[in-house]
Amino acid sequence: MKEGLNLLPSVAKFQAAKIKLRKNINLGMGVFFGCWVLLVVFIFSWFWFSNYSLKRAESKNVMALNNYKSLSMNVVLSKRNKYQAKLVGQVLKERFEYGSSINKIKNLFSENITLENFEIKDKKRFILEGVMVSGVNMGEVEEKVKDINLGLYPDFGLAELNSVSIGYNSWKFEMEVGLI
Amino acid sequence: MKDFFKLPDKILGVEKSLLILFLPPFGLILLFLISLNFVLVPKINEINSINKKNSEVNLRTDKVNEQIKYLNSIDSEELQKNADYLDNAVLKSRQAYLLVGIIREVANKFDYQIESFSLSPGDLKDNELKSKASSENMIKMPINLLLSGPKDKSLELILALEKTLPILFIDKFETTTGDNITKLNLTVSSYYLSNEINMDTSSIALNDLILSKEESVLLEKISSFTKIEENQFNIGTTEFKQYQRENPFSL
Numbered sequence: 001m002k003e004g005l006n007l008l009p010s011v012a013k014f015q016a017a018k019i020k021l022r023k024n025i026n027l028g029m030g031v032f033f034g035c036w037v038l039l040v041v042f043i044f045s046w047f048w049f050s051n052y053s054l055k056r057a058e059s060k061n062v063m064a065l066n067n068y069k070s071l072s073m074n075v076v077l078s079k080r081n082k083y084q085a086k087l088v089g090q091v092l093k094e095r096f097e098y099g100s101s102i103n104k105i106k107n108l109f110s111e112n113i114t115l116e117n118f119e120i121k122d123k124k125r126f127i128l129e130g131v132m133v134s135g136v137n138m139g140e141v142e143e144k145v146k147d148i149n150l151g152l153y154p155d156f157g158l159a160e161l162n163s164v165s166i167g168y169n170s171w172k173f174e175m176e177v178g179l180i
Numbered sequence: 181m182k183d184f185f186k187l188p189d190k191i192l193g194v195e196k197s198l199l200i201l202f203l204p205p206f207g208l209i210l211l212f213l214i215s216l217n218f219v220l221v222p223k224i225n226e227i228n229s230i231n232k233k234n235s236e237v238n239l240r241t242d243k244v245n246e247q248i249k250y251l252n253s254i255d256s257e258e259l260q261k262n263a264d265y266l267d268n269a270v271l272k273s274r275q276a277y278l279l280v281g282i283i284r285e286v287a288n289k290f291d292y293q294i295e296s297f298s299l300s301p302g303d304l305k306d307n308e309l310k311s312k313a314s315s316e317n318m319i320k321m322p323i324n325l326l327l328s329g330p331k332d333k334s335l336e337l338i339l340a341l342e343k344t345l346p347i348l349f350i351d352k353f354e355t356t357t358g359d360n361i362t363k364l365n366l367t368v369s370s371y372y373l374s375n376e377i378n379m380d381t382s383s384i385a386l387n388d389l390i391l392s393k394e395e396s397v398l399l400e401k402i403s404s405f406t407k408i409e410e411n412q413f414n415i416g417t418t419e420f421k422q423y424q425r426e427n428p429f430s431l
Contacts, residue, residue, distance in 0.1 A: 022201055029205050036212055043223050050230040057237040064244040071251040077259050078251070078389040084266040084373070085395035087318055088347065091371055092398065098350045099339035106335065116357045 096123040101179060104155050108144060108177075112137045116172075126177040127162075135171050138164065148177060155180055246386050262399050268345040268407050270373040276323050279370055282408045283325060286344055290337040292329030292364075299323050322351060322369035334362045345407045346370045 118128040148159035157178025276299045352367035
């Protein structure tokens, strides 16, 4: 046959071709059906495995939640602490600390100068009245005003000497210092 | 009638027997397509949704485990101590008398006395409105005070007031110094935190439990403050006593 010589009658040749074709079709159908069955098996196995994984994950989740519930006191306390710390932090951030500002002002002068009265206006300006026994110390006050205005004291803004008066036994001055 | 259903030997020039040969694979493909459409594809979709649910559950479990790990790592005593400090950082009761009591307690330590105090309802209302805008549950309570005491202890008093729990805010500060006495005209306020805190524990993330750096610094700061117990200033309740006198000014 391979040499191209075919002595069968045409009907028989057609029948033979048909039989061969049926055989091939059956083979193809078999392969196709096998693949189909495999696909079905694979999909159902995958479905079963996914379901199993989900059930396992859910049981793990339930276990974790039970464990978590046993720590509920700590959960509530931690959340409450966080919430309160946030609120307290917010208001404390806006607090102007007079103590530290007054401390800075008090440390500005030497012990020869006593601060008698002071007032903080709008949390921005210190108005202070100082007393000294001798006028010699007035030089120190003037020096401080100059240094503050030159920016040598980073905590203070501009300073201004408002008044100086001489009393019976003392010198008094009033000055204004801006706060940064 | 039988002839009506009888097929011709050739259909469109193709042998009938040849066409019949292709009927089974055609039927098989048709069945496959039907099963694909009605069984396999829905099953695949179902698997996808199961897998999605599975990963969601795993994610939730991981989050819960992370929180458990964190909660196990923290010291319960430390947590309780922090809670105490934060509870004491604000007023427990919305009473101006309580605030005066706290200030008096601090002032007494430095030999200062409260000469007078007043509560300005206008200020209170104004501050309440302002503070409510920033945080729902915080209510500011201001009082005006006139304190007098030794001149050399005024700074110590101010520093002590600023390091007191409940946290005190000096809103106005004026001082007048006499010979050895200093008079302090102060407006001091503190915050009252309403207990109505929304504690929804169903959707807590790990970040809702861990204190940030700023919050830890705040706790460290307030733990150095002096705690004044508010309970000792409680007025308490007394039973109503009825005096059946016709003239209330007679004994």
